[in-house]
Amino acid sequence: MRKRYGTGPAAVVALDGVDVDFAAGRFTAIMGPSGSGKSTLMHCLAGLDRPSSGAVRVGDAELGGLDDRRLTLLRRDRIGFVFQKFNLLPALSAEENIVLPLAIAGRRPDPAWLRQVVAAVGLADRLRHRPAELSGGQQQRVAVARALITRPWVLFADEPTGNLDSRSGAEVLRLLREAVDVLGQTVVMVTHDPVAAAHADRVVFLADGRLVRELAEPTAERILDVLAHLDPAVAGAPADGPVRGW
Numbered sequence: 001m002r003k004r005y006g007t008g009p010a011a012v013v014a015l016d017g018v019d020v021d022f023a024a025g026r027f028t029a030i031m032g033p034s035g036s037g038k039s040t041l042m043h044c045l046a047g048l049d050r051p052s053s054g055a056v057r058v059g060d061a062e063l064g065g066l067d068d069r070r071l072t073l074l075r076r077d078r079i080g081f082v083f084q085k086f087n088l089l090p091a092l093s094a095e096e097n098i099v100l101p102l103a104i105a106g107r108r109p110d111p112a113w114l115r116q117v118v119a120a121v122g123l124a125d126r127l128r129h130r131p132a133e134l135s136g137g138q139q140q141r142v143a144v145a146r147a148l149i150t151r152p153w154v155l156f157a158d159e160p161t162g163n164l165d166s167r168s169g170a171e172v173l174r175l176l177r178e179a180v181d182v183l184g185q186t187v188v189m190v191t192h193d194p195v196a197a198a199h200a201d202r203v204v205f206l207a208d209g210r211l212v213r214e215l216a217e218p219t220a221e222r223i224l225d226v227l228a229h230l231d232p233a234v235a236g237a238p239a240d241g242p243v244r245g246w
Contacts, residue, residue, distance in 0.1 A: 002018075003037075003209075013209055014037045015040055015209045016037075016209040022045075024186050025184050025185070026186060027201045028187070028202045029190075029196070029197035029204070030042065030188065030190045031197055032207055034192075037208075038206050041206065045058070058153055058154060061074055076105060076150070078152055080146075080147030080150065080152035080155035083143070088142055094123055098118070098149055101149060101150050102149060121141040123142065137167070137168025140164060152185075154186040155176075157189040157191075160189065173196055194221075197223050203218045203223060
């Protein structure tokens with residue numbers, strides 16, 4: 001997959017031949033220096049942007065073959081999003097924010113699944129509260145529940161702990177980890193934080209728009225070591241593990 005912005009001498013190649021799989025029911029983190037292409041990769045994977053060439057497949061759907069209407073429906077029904085900014089509607093209660101994707105689709109929530117999701121994020125006693133009445137960590141837990149309520153094929157999290165203190169951030173990471181381990185959810189997270197990435201099963205590293213390294217069973221220390229070496233002199237070094245796209 002390639003993503004190019006602009007034309008001619010001023011063109012910027014954000015993704016340069018990235019070929020990567022994200023296994024179902026696993027937690028993968030995407031890391032790399034600023035400008036490495038990690039957010040662009042997530043946006044292309046999630047159907048928020050289209051690659052200049054190559055293909056993106058989510059579940060059994062090839063995104064390049066979908067028109068705008070079908071792509072919008074797939075994002076609504078099959079993809080969950082958690083962002084650094086919580087993106088909650090201030091006039092709605094926590095419960096109304098959680099079930100909002102279903103309400104937009106004209107569907108009622110499965111009561112048993114709603115109870116399970118609410119219990120998983122620990123919000124049973126906060127459902128009637130509006131966002132302004134919740135802490136930052138609680139608001140992000142509402143956002144995680146909203147992302148899970150449609151039983152998405154994949155949940156994309158873009159710097160989900162970036163606006164949180166360390167304790168609240170740890171709670172959100174625990175929720176994402178439990179979504180994988182208990183609910184069988186697939187999670188793909190962009191982060192700059194080695195401690196956050198260490199919650200994942202696998203970390204893939206980008207540099208200059210290319211996939212350059214991979215770690216299985218990551219620790220914060222191993223992640224820091226890889227990040228310390230991701231500079232132009234080593235970006236072309238062989239990858240650790242079965243990473244394609246060179």
